[in-house]
Amino acid sequence: EVQLVQSGAEVKKPGATVKISCKxxxxxxxxYYMNWVQQAPGKGLEWMGLVDPENGETIYAEKxxxxxxxxxxxxRDTAYMELSSLRSEDTALYYCAPNSRYRVPKYWGxxxxxxxxx
Amino acid sequence: xxxxxxxxxxxxxxxxxxxxxxxxxxxPKEYAYWYQQKSGQAPVLVIYEDNKRPSGIPERFxxxxxxxxxxLTISGAQVEDEAAYYCYSPDSSGNHWVFGGGTKLTxx
Numbered sequence: 294e295v296q297l298v299q300s301g302a303e304v305k306k307p308g309a310t311v312k313i314s315c316k317x318x319x320x321x322x323x324x325y326y327m328n329w330v331q332q333a334p335g336k337g338l339e340w341m342g343l344v345d346p347e348n349g350e351t352i353y354a355e356k357x358x359x360x361x362x363x364x365x366x367x368x369r370d371t372a373y374m375e376l377s378s379l380r381s382e383d384t385a386l387y388y389c390a391p392n393s394r395y396r397v398p399k400y401w402g403x404x405x406x407x408x409x410x411x
Numbered sequence: 412x413x414x415x416x417x418x419x420x421x422x423x424x425x426x427x428x429x430x431x432x433x434x435x436x437x438x439p440k441e442y443a444y445w446y447q448q449k450s451g452q453a454p455v456l457v458i459y460e461d462n463k464r465p466s467g468i469p470e471r472f473x474x475x476x477x478x479x480x481x482x483l484t485i486s487g488a489q490v491e492d493e494a495a496y497y498c499y500s501p502d503s504s505g506n507h508w509v510f511g512g513g514t515k516l517t518x519x
Contacts, residue, residue: 328508337513338446338454338497352506355412388453395465397444397499397508401453 295319297389297402304408305379312375313405315389322365323347325391327372328398329363333385343392344372379409413437413502415511422517429485431514433498436479443481444499445474447492448513454497458483488518 300314315327329341342353346365353361362375372389387405390398415435423429433443442461446454456465458474461481471486481500485492498511 330510337495338448338499338510340499340508340510343508354507354509395444395456395459395463396442397456397459398454399456399465404453 295391295400297391297400299387299389299402299405302406302408304410306411307380307409309379309409310375310377311379311407312373313387313389313407315372315374315402317370317372317391320391322370323367325393327363327365328390328392329361329372329374330388330390331383331385332388332404333382336385341374341387346372376407379407381409383407384409413507413509415498415500415509417496417498417511417514419512420515420517422519423488425490425518426487429488429492429516429518431483431485431496431498431516433481433483433500433511434479435481435498435500435509435511437503438476438479438481438500440503441500441505443474443476445472445481445483446497446499446510447494448497449494457496485516488516490518492516493518 296318298316323346326343328343331339344363344365364373389402393399445458448454461476462474473484495513
């Protein structure tokens with residue numbers, strides 16, 4: 294059974310950096326790219342970027358380029374998403390979601406709520 | 412940057428057919444994928460590669476794509492199909508993925 298367990302909720306001040314983890318089990322970590330998706334309260338889904346766990350190569354959405362860093366630790370079967378220079382608009386639920394045999398995510402983490410507030 | 416455009420809302424009565432559209436310039440070249448998201452839950456993949464259903468998705472869900480528009484069709488919509496639906500597809504490079512803005516489906 295595929296499981297994706299994300300780290301817990303975070304409260305950060307504007308300008309700070311947050312790093313969220315996503316521990317996977319139930320499949321071979323390096324087999325599928327890992328995506329990160331942002332969802333602000335009451336808003337839609339926004340693709341942030343992905344990492345190829347096998348070689349660490351990343352692709353980022355233009356909106357987050359320069360502020361987001363996505364990494365993968367194959368020794369821990371864990372992916373990470375770090376977002377810097379936080380602002381109030383970054384208050385959101387963040388999901389990790391690996392691609393699947395369908396080419397896109399089928400399984401999703403439980404989401405990590407990040408609140409940015411002074 | 413690339414955008415996928417969806418109507419904000421669609422409303423149908425139970426048993427009617429609901430159609431949700433998604434337009435994007437790269438859709439003639441790239442597949443469309445569709446997610447259902449119910450309130451407080453993670454998204455669920457309901458259609459992949461324009462018109463295929465993952466295992467476990469009811470047959471009333473179908474997809475099609477023509478030119479720059481993809482369509483999700485729910486034939487005989489049920490109350491439990493009330494949710495937000497998102498199309499998902501990459502830009503013409505195939506590398507940068509985008510979600511549509513989402514469509515709130517109301518069935519009542």
